[in-house]
Amino acid sequence: MVAHPAPARLPRGTWALVAVRFLLYLGMQAAYFIGVIGTLTYRLGADTVYLSVTVGVLAAAVVAGNAVGGVVSSMRGPRAHTAVTLGCTLAVSLAFQVVELDAARVLGLGALFSFSMGLNYLFLSAYPAYLTADADELKRVNALMSVASYASVAAGPALGAAVATALPSERVFLVAAVLALAAGAAAVPLMRTCSAVYGTSGEAGERACAGAAGVRDTGGDTVAAGGDAAGDTVAAGELAGGGTAGGGTDANAEPTFADALRLVMVTPSLALLFWVGLLSYAGYGAFDPLESLFYRDVLKVDIAWMGWLSSAAGVGSVAGSVLALKVPRRHVNVRTLMLLIALEGAACLLYVGTPHVACALGGQLLLGVAFGAITPLQSTLVQLHTPLGVMGRVNSIMNAGFNGAGVLPLEAAPAAAAAFGVQGVLVGASAFVIVVPVACLALLRRRIACIVEDERRGLPSRNKTRQEEL
Numbered sequence: 001m002v003a004h005p006a007p008a009r010l011p012r013g014t015w016a017l018v019a020v021r022f023l024l025y026l027g028m029q030a031a032y033f034i035g036v037i038g039t040l041t042y043r044l045g046a047d048t049v050y051l052s053v054t055v056g057v058l059a060a061a062v063v064a065g066n067a068v069g070g071v072v073s074s075m076r077g078p079r080a081h082t083a084v085t086l087g088c089t090l091a092v093s094l095a096f097q098v099v100e101l102d103a104a105r106v107l108g109l110g111a112l113f114s115f116s117m118g119l120n121y122l123f124l125s126a127y128p129a130y131l132t133a134d135a136d137e138l139k140r141v142n143a144l145m146s147v148a149s150y151a152s153v154a155a156g157p158a159l160g161a162a163v164a165t166a167l168p169s170e171r172v173f174l175v176a177a178v179l180a181l182a183a184g185a186a187a188v189p190l191m192r193t194c195s196a197v198y199g200t201s202g203e204a205g206e207r208a209c210a211g212a213a214g215v216r217d218t219g220g221d222t223v224a225a226g227g228d229a230a231g232d233t234v235a236a237g238e239l240a241g242g243g244t245a246g247g248g249t250d251a252n253a254e255p256t257f258a259d260a261l262r263l264v265m266v267t268p269s270l271a272l273l274f275w276v277g278l279l280s281y282a283g284y285g286a287f288d289p290l291e292s293l294f295y296r297d298v299l300k301v302d303i304a305w306m307g308w309l310s311s312a313a314g315v316g317s318v319a320g321s322v323l324a325l326k327v328p329r330r331h332v333n334v335r336t337l338m339l340l341i342a343l344e345g346a347a348c349l350l351y352v353g354t355p356h357v358a359c360a361l362g363g364q365l366l367l368g369v370a371f372g373a374i375t376p377l378q379s380t381l382v383q384l385h386t387p388l389g390v391m392g393r394v395n396s397i398m399n400a401g402f403n404g405a406g407v408l409p410l411e412a413a414p415a416a417a418a419a420f421g422v423q424g425v426l427v428g429a430s431a432f433v434i435v436v437p438v439a440c441l442a443l444l445r446r447r448i449a450c451i452v453e454d455e456r457r458g459l460p461s462r463n464k465t466r467q468e469e470l
Helices: 014-043 048-075 078-098 103-125 127-131 135-166 169-198 201-217 236-240 257-266 268-299 304-325 334-352 357-384 388-405 413-443 445-469
Strands: none
Touching (some): 014 078, 014 127, 014 135, 048 078, 048 388, 048 413, 103 135, 103 357, 103 388, 135 304, 257 388, 268 304, 268 334, 268 357, 268 388, 268 445, 334 413, 334 445
């Protein structure tokens, strides 16, 4: 008799988490691009300067939402974080229906909506680690979460485009409000699962911090890539427990953002993930203020196409997330991540390199495939290398870096667009996204090889410690 392998197991609460993320993000994707950027570009005639300022404000609001979400989830638990996220989304979506819109009000409400999007990102980046510590399970949960997220990216803009075709653009926020209510219903069983595993919010924080103290002896990320352990061996347990590298530690102290930031900077794998991601996202900084102008002035399409093209990227992202499920365990490493980022940059070139909608559509599809595979891989690597006691804060720092990086080119975007044209700037930004990971692979070859080997050897012991935390 032929023995069949046991079916892949998912931890309890996975499908509830997937449903919450899908519904909430579906509404946000339906409303954000068309409701904020589209309204400013097509309805209010905003120029590149105002759009650059707007994107900077929105990015800062996302970073703030990430930071607040990390604090709330770490200190008060998943229940409080979920309530704040849903309440903020509902309040802003309804405010769009009763406020007379001008450029300043769209900017203000858009910032609040972006804040709620930052809060929402914790469901994707941190919550899977609250359900399991097993590396294979984490990869499957993260891949499913990415499938749900990018299904939202595919369906949301198309839904928003359909609404904007028949109704004023601010009505897309009604979609976000209705779906936030549905996400609240889906969150009920998820909160039961989180409470069963971690207890009340205070008890959860104590367990996470206590468990994180055991990470210091796993031998994984405390060894510096390239063999130089002297400068990089700061115990993860000390950082998670609230101590300092040079002084006494207090195992019962609540870890701070400074502790989490220090952990990210001194852990070779986390530091590499942070800096490569930050530089790559900086390349996309020119896209946000100029993309809608590219649609209007280069592709010469109407506002609904903002939804259709974004939807194409979502379809590709779903495919990429499904492909991520098939990635062999030995390829779950930073080298694979960098190759995917380079592929993403190449897809961007196809997307913005011509004035033809068909090429833009194909580029968006391929861009989505690459991005859909990147997100679960990146999330899995961060979660595996991070103690639970600082999981929320570390993810907030990572997300803040990635989102904040997009702000860096904003001041130069209007002047660059005036000098080289909207399309020229976007092509240059795409090339930058390709160059960053390729340069890292070439210049940091030995360091990356050491980190990949550490991941191959260290994940089993680290996984065992994470299981003990749970």
